[in-house]
Amino acid sequence: MTSSKTKMQKNGENLAAHHGRKLLRFLEHKKDSISPLLIVTHDYPDPDAIATALALQYLAERSHGIRSRIVYKGIIGRVENRAMVSLLRIPVHKIRPSDIKTYEHAALIDTQPDFENNPYPRNRKVTLVIDQHPSVKPPFAQLALIDTECGATSIILAQALLLSGLEIPKRIATALVYGILSDTLGLYRAHRADIIQTYLDILPLCDMRALIRIENPPKSKKFFSTLKRGLQGARAFRGLIVSHLGEVEHPDLVSEIADFLLTYRGMDRSLCTGRYKDKLYVSLRSNRLTDDTPEILRDSFDDRKEAGGHDMVAGGSFHIRGKDQSEERWQEAETLLVTRLLKRLRLPSKAEFYAPFQQEKSQDAAA
Ligand SMILES: [Mn+2]
Incomplete structure (x- = not known):
C-alpha cells in the first residue's frame, strides 16, 4: 500500500x-x-x-x-x-x-x-x-x-x-x-x-x-436533547466510551455525538449508535494512531461490507431484522455490537462500565 x-x-x-x-x-x-x-x-x-x-x-x-x-x-x-x-x-x-x-x-x-x-x-x-x-x-x-x-x-x-x-x-x-x-x-x-x-x-x-x-452554526433544541441522552446514557471503561442514543432524528447525530464523547478526558475510543427507520447506525472513533478503526468496526459487524471509513473514523449501519422491530431486537443488536467490540479490542467481556455523566439521585432531589 x-x-x-x-x-x-x-x-x-x-x-x-x-x-x-x-x-x-x-x-x-x-x-x-x-x-x-x-x-x-x-x-x-x-x-x-x-x-x-x-x-x-x-x-x-x-x-x-x-x-x-x-x-x-x-x-x-x-x-x-x-x-x-x-x-x-x-x-x-x-x-x-x-x-x-x-x-x-x-x-x-x-x-x-x-x-x-x-x-x-x-x-x-x-x-x-x-x-x-x-x-x-x-x-x-x-x-x-x-x-x-x-x-x-x-x-x-x-x-x-x-x-x-x-x-x-x-x-x-x-x-x-x-x-x-x-x-x-x-x-x-x-x-x-x-x-x-x-x-x-x-x-x-x-x-x-x-x-x-x-x-459554528446555531444548533436546534433537538440536537441538545439528543446530546443530553447521549451523555446520560454514556458508559465508559478503560478509555472506551459507549452510548446508545435510541431513536434519532437523523443518522448524522450518531457520528456527531461519537466525536463529542471522544473529547472526554481519558477516553481514546468512542462508540455511538442510533436507531433510524429500520436500521441501527454506528460510529466508532479513535485517538490511537495505531488503530485501524474501519477494520475494528468491520470485525464487530455481522456483514463486513456494512461498515467502512478511513483512518480513525469509522461508521456503518445494518437492518434490524424481523417484522416487528421490538425494543428487544434493538437492544440485542446494540449489546451484541458492544460485546464484539470488546472482544476485538481484547477488553474483558464482563467489562465494568461506569456512567460518567449520570445524574445522581440525590442531586435530582436537591434540584
Ligand atoms: Mn472523505
Missing part, C-alpha cells in the same frame, strides 16, 4: 498533483462523450464529499462545458453540513430513480462502485471514481483516482483546480477548505507535505467569514 507513495516521494513527485493532472487529462480526452454527467456522492454526504462534487462540477463545466447534476441518497443532517450547502449555495439534489436511467455517465465521489454506501447500481460501469477509501476490489470504472493517504478526497479536486489555471470562486475554495478540515480533523490527519501545501494554496481564496459561520 505504501510502496507507490514512497516511490512518488522519492521521485520528488507529488501524489495529489499527479492525480489532479490525471483528472484534467481525462476530462480533456472525454469531454465530448461524458456529458451530461451524474455526480453521485456517498449516502448522507459529508463536507468532503459535497465539496469534491461541487468542485468537479465546476471544473468539468468551466474547462470543457461538461454538464452535470450532483445527487445523493439519504439526508444532509449535520447542522454544519446544512449550513455549508445553504451558505455556499451548493446545488445538491436527492437522487431520483430516473437519474440512473437518464444519465449514461456517472462519477462516484468519496465512495466506490462496490461500496454499500451509495445508490448507484453495482453492476454498471461508472465513468469516474474519486475517493480516499481503500478498495474492496478494483473499481469497475473508466478512471479511478484513489488516494488512501490524501486525508480528504477534496485534496484531489483542489489540486486539479489549482493546476487547471481556472479562476477558483470563493464558494468553491471555501467548500474545499471545509471538506479538507473536517475530514482531516483540522489537518491532524494530514500526514503528507503535499496535503498541507494544497490546503495552504487554496486557503487564501476562501471566504473566511462564511467558513466560520459554517463551523
